[in-house]
Amino acid sequence: MDFDLTEDQKLIQQTVREFVQKEVAPYAAYYDEREEFPEEIFRKLALINFFGIIFPEEWGGVGADYVTYALAMEELAAADGSVALSALAHISLCSNHIYLAGNEEQKRKYLVPLIQGELLGAWGLTEPNSGSDAKSLRTTAVLDGSEWVLNGSKMFTTQGTVCDVVVVMAITDKTKGHHGISAFLVERGTPGFSSVKLRNKLGMRGSDTAELIFENCRIPKENLLGQEGQGFIDSLRVLEGGRIGISALAVGIGRAALEESIKYSKQRVQFGRPIADFQAIQWMLADSEVELEAARMLTLRAAYLKDRGLPIKKEASMAKLYSSRACVHAVDRAVQIHGGYGYMGEYPVSRYYRDAKLCEIGEGTSEIHRMVIAHQLLKE
Amino acid sequence: MNIIVCIKQVPDTTTKVRVGKDGKHIDPGGVKFIVNTYDDFAVEEAIRLKERFGGEVTVISMGPERVKEALRMCLAMGADKAIQLWDPAFEDSDPYTTALILSKAIQQLPYDIIFCGKQAIDRDTMSVPVYLAELLGLPQATLVVKLEVDPNARKFIAYRDIEGAKEVIEGLLPAVISTQWKLNEPRYPTLPNIMKAKKKELKELNAAALGLDSAQVGEKGSRVKVLSMELPPPRSKGKILKGDPREVCRELVRLLREEAKVI
Ligand SMILES: Cc1cc2nc3c(=O)[nH]c(=O)nc-3n(C[C@H](O)[C@H](O)[C@H](O)COP(=O)(O)OP(=O)(O)OC[C@H]3O[C@@H](n4cnc5c(N)ncnc54)[C@H](O)[C@@H]3O)c2cc1C
Numbered sequence: 099m100d101f102d103l104t105e106d107q108k109l110i111q112q113t114v115r116e117f118v119q120k121e122v123a124p125y126a127a128y129y130d131e132r133e134e135f136p137e138e139i140f141r142k143l144a145l146i147n148f149f150g151i152i153f154p155e156e157w158g159g160v161g162a163d164y165v166t167y168a169l170a171m172e173e174l175a176a177a178d179g180s181v182a183l184s185a186l187a188h189i190s191l192c193s194n195h196i197y198l199a200g201n202e203e204q205k206r207k208y209l210v211p212l213i214q215g216e217l218l219g220a221w222g223l224t225e226p227n228s229g230s231d232a233k234s235l236r237t238t239a240v241l242d243g244s245e246w247v248l249n250g251s252k253m254f255t256t257q258g259t260v261c262d263v264v265v266v267m268a269i270t271d272k273t274k275g276h277h278g279i280s281a282f283l284v285e286r287g288t289p290g291f292s293s294v295k296l297r298n299k300l301g302m303r304g305s306d307t308a309e310l311i312f313e314n315c316r317i318p319k320e321n322l323l324g325q326e327g328q329g330f331i332d333s334l335r336v337l338e339g340g341r342i343g344i345s346a347l348a349v350g351i352g353r354a355a356l357e358e359s360i361k362y363s364k365q366r367v368q369f370g371r372p373i374a375d376f377q378a379i380q381w382m383l384a385d386s387e388v389e390l391e392a393a394r395m396l397t398l399r400a401a402y403l404k405d406r407g408l409p410i411k412k413e414a415s416m417a418k419l420y421s422s423r424a425c426v427h428a429v430d431r432a433v434q435i436h437g438g439y440g441y442m443g444e445y446p447v448s449r450y451y452r453d454a455k456l457c458e459i460g461e462g463t464s465e466i467h468r469m470v471i472a473h474q475l476l477k478e
Numbered sequence: 479m480n481i482i483v484c485i486k487q488v489p490d491t492t493t494k495v496r497v498g499k500d501g502k503h504i505d506p507g508g509v510k511f512i513v514n515t516y517d518d519f520a521v522e523e524a525i526r527l528k529e530r531f532g533g534e535v536t537v538i539s540m541g542p543e544r545v546k547e548a549l550r551m552c553l554a555m556g557a558d559k560a561i562q563l564w565d566p567a568f569e570d571s572d573p574y575t576t577a578l579i580l581s582k583a584i585q586q587l588p589y590d591i592i593f594c595g596k597q598a599i600d601r602d603t604m605s606v607p608v609y610l611a612e613l614l615g616l617p618q619a620t621l622v623v624k625l626e627v628d629p630n631a632r633k634f635i636a637y638r639d640i641e642g643a644k645e646v647i648e649g650l651l652p653a654v655i656s657t658q659w660k661l662n663e664p665r666y667p668t669l670p671n672i673m674k675a676k677k678k679e680l681k682e683l684n685a686a687a688l689g690l691d692s693a694q695v696g697e698k699g700s701r702v703k704v705l706s707m708e709l710p711p712p713r714s715k716g717k718i719l720k721g722d723p724r725e726v727c728r729e730l731v732r733l734l735r736e737e738a739k740v741i
Contacts, residue, residue: 109550109672117666147669160669170669 103169110151110162111169117146118177126178129304130449133297135260136304139181144215148174149189152339153197157205158213164339164401168346172394175350176357179453180304182347183460187256188212190340192219195265195281199324199332208263208283220261222252222310223333229253230466233276233330237312239268244319246282248290248312258293258308262286266312267329274327281329283321290315301452340461341414342404345397348421348457349390352428355450356386359432362445366437379435386428393421412474419467422457429454479533479629480588481524483557484580484610485517487541487548488600495709502704504600513548516595518664519657523625524593525556526662531629534558536587540568540579546680553675554667560678565685567692572700573601577609579695582688584614589652590629596621596656611654618654619647623661627651 103111121142129136143149151167153159160166167189175182193212196204196219211217228235237250248268255264264284271278284291293308324332360383363374373379396417403410432447433440440447458464489495490510498505513521524535537552539545540563549560563579571579584592592614594607604620611618619625619636626635632651637644639658667675685695693699717733719726734741 105547105550106673106676109547109554109667109675110669113551113554113667113669113672145668146666151669155670161673162669 103165106162107166107169110166111173113146114148114170114173118174122174122181123177126180126304127446127449129178130180131303133299133303135184135257135306136178136181137260139178140184140215140218143174143181143185147213148185149193149215150213152189153193153209153213157197158210163405164342165398165405168342168397168401171343171346172350172353172397175347176354177350178304179347179351179450179456180302182350183302183305183456184257186340186343186347187221188219190343191221191256191336192261192263192265194339195221195332195336196283196323198335199281199328203320204283204323212263217262218257218260220255220257220264221336222255222258222264222266224253224255226251226253226309230463232333233279235267235269235279237266237268238272239270239280239282241270241319242316245316246319246322248282248284248315248317250312252310252312254296255293255308255310257306258310259295260306264310265323266310267333270326270329276330277327279330279333280326281323281332282317283323284312284315284317288315288317300455301449302456303452337461338410338414339404341418342397342401342410344457344461345393345400345414345417345421348418348425348454349394349397351450351454351457352386352390352393352421352425355425355429355432355447355454356383356390358445358447358450359383359386359435362439363435373435382431382435386424386431389424389427393417393424396420412471415462415467415470415474418461419464419471422454422464425454425457479527479531479590479627481527481533481535481591481593482584482587482589483517483520483524483535483537483552483593484606485521485537485539485548485552485595486514486598486600487511487539487545488514488598491515491599497707497709501706501708503707511544511548513551514595514598514600516597516599516657516659518595519659519661520593520595520655521552521555521557522662522664523655523657524591525665527591527627528556528558531627533590536561538563538580538583540564540571540576549680550672550675551667553678553680554672555665556667556671558678560680562680562682563684563688564682565692565695567685567690567696570697570700570704571695572702573603573605574609574701575695575699577606577613578699579688579690580606580610581613582690583683584610586688590632591627591634591651592616592654594654594656596658607654607656614652614654616652616654617649618656619649620656621658622655623658625655625661 150159151162155161196209212219223232225235239246239248266282266284270280290313293310296307363379364372366373400410400413400417429451433451436445436447490512493510496505528535535557536559537557538561563583597604621638622636623639624637635648637646719729
């Protein structure tokens with residue numbers, strides 16, 4: 099048993115922390131207010147090669163492990179949850195799907211520039227009528243000569259209107275159920291592909307969320323990603339790694355909320371004393387600390403197992419389920435500790451409060467993760 | 479060019495420091511350490527020179543095991559090699575003995591230019607670069623805000639901000655340059671370079687390897703000694719004067735004169 103981080107992990111954690119606190123955190127409120135995607139921030143993250151953390155050097159990546167990825171994601175989310183969500187979709191979903199299932203040519207054409215931040219990636223599984231029940235998706239792809247023809251729509255796709263390339267899951271053989279689902283690479287600007295930005299989200303407003311529409315959208319035959327009929331199976335592998343990312347993201351938002359709470363409770367004076375003197379406030383701080391630390395440990399353990407090539411189905415779901423709850427609790431307490439000032443949006447805690455809820459919905463709802471965990475228990 | 483950078487690991491500016499039980503040291507418990515702020519400019523300038531003229535950057539630090547982390551950070555920024563100088567006998571070295579230890583290590587290496595931060599943000603003595611130049615018998619330029627180097631002519635031109643004016647000085651290489659704000663903007667290490675840093679050479683040298691005996695270094699070799707260390711007194715509460723503006727002004731002037739003694 100060893101709880102120490104390696105030197106690399108510590109150095110990357112420290113570098114990312116310094117970088118994002120200076121280059122990302124100060125602009126979070128600006129983009130949140132305008133519901134604008136922070137292109138500039140993405141360019142900066144590319145400078146330190148943030149998007150390459152989990153990918154090997156041969157593709158221009160950093161060659162670090164998932165523990166490092168979790169640490170870096172926590173730091174990024176503590177600076178700006180929206181940017182972390184966008185980065186997560188770019189890295190864990192889009193890039194990683196291409197890394198896991200793509201051929202040499204696809205990796206050269208898409209993965210390398212995605213890692214360098216020269217292209218922005220998105221990943222679309224969810225549809226208007228198919229969320230938790232992802233297998234029930236309806237988008238179709240039909241081979242016509244040397245082209246696939248896509249028809250259908252995707253819902254809540256992160257980076258939907260700003261991406262350069264999107265991985266889209268579609269049915270290629272209706273008779274085979276989820277073994278009839280395949281993945282495709284669609285470039286922005288392809289005729290028949292359009293997207294609509296979904297505005298007025300509760301939180302994560304600096305992240306672009308969109309509906310994608312495919313109307314007789316023709317893409318080259320070679321844009322099939324992975325084996326035909328393997329798209330859904332590959333998606334499950336992709337999502338498994340993504341859960342470590344979103345789990346760390348939840349810990350990051352929660353931690354930022356706790357740090358703000360500690361700061362504010364020492365400053366705010368009522369009844370002649372800083373409110374941190376009141377036991378009621380202290381208990382809230384203590385509860386958040388314990389839950390977030392437990393969440394961090396579940397997250398790092400899932401990452402540790404993944405780095406060793408061990409199964410993480412249950413562990414990743416446990417981390418995601420618990421961390422998102424710990425995050426929602428922490429932001430709730432943070433607003434409570436800030437009182438009216440917290441509610442008014444003058445302090446960042448109101449943004450954390452709005453951003454946090456996504457963690458219990460995206461990448462599988464809490465209910466779905468309980469089902470996954472229970473399924474593993476009952477099967478054993 | 480062979481470029482050497484001397485760096486120090488210091489407590490982070492955001493860390494709450496406490497004085498240790500002996501009243502002479504900072505209590506290292508719970509302290510987060512970083513590369514001294516001014517040394518970042520030194521490392522950056524060294525890497526830029528290397529990028530321009532080719533060569534090698536070697537970072538050197540005197541200090542215990544933990545300074546390896548600081549050295550790795552410099553390797554991650556782009557330095558090529560690192561040397562840690564440590565021996566239990568080095569404990570409590572003053573700026574003079576520190577410079578002596580550094581000079582012995584530098585004398586074992588080829589060098590064209592040596593960079594140091596202008597001062598370490600923990601002790602603020604500003605004297606190591608000066609001693610170092612003296613001990614090596616080299617020209618020096620301190621608090622440099624802009625630097626031009628001509629490796630062929632073996633010359634440098636250094637710009638310094640002095641009270642109300644700018645000073646431009648020229649000197650011969652090799653030289654010791656101490657770096658100040660404004661010289662450059664230190665880069666962030668990229669994540670791949672952090673991963674590569676551990677594959678770079680990090681050598682350890684002790685007193686014997688430097689040809690020093692324990693009487694020359696540490697507290698024994700030092701010319702100044704820390705007698706005591708204490709935290710500044712906690713800031714007292716501000717005073718708010720209320721009432722008739724005329725009265726308030728009169729009272730304010732009286733307080734500034736008699737209590738604060740600033741006018
Ligand atoms: C900001 C944002 C970004 C997103 N980004 C992406 C993206 O980039 N790519 C992508 O593909 N998707 C993305 N999503 C979609 C996200 O993954 C889905 O919203 C999520 O999977 C839930 O699907 P749904 O919204 O259709 O809810 P539904 O599946 O309709 O669920 C509604 C409720 O019913 C519950 N429920 C459903 N089935 C069961 C069951 N069997 N037992 C018990 N309870 C059940 C759910 O837990 C939930 O409480 C994003 C969503 C958001 C909000």
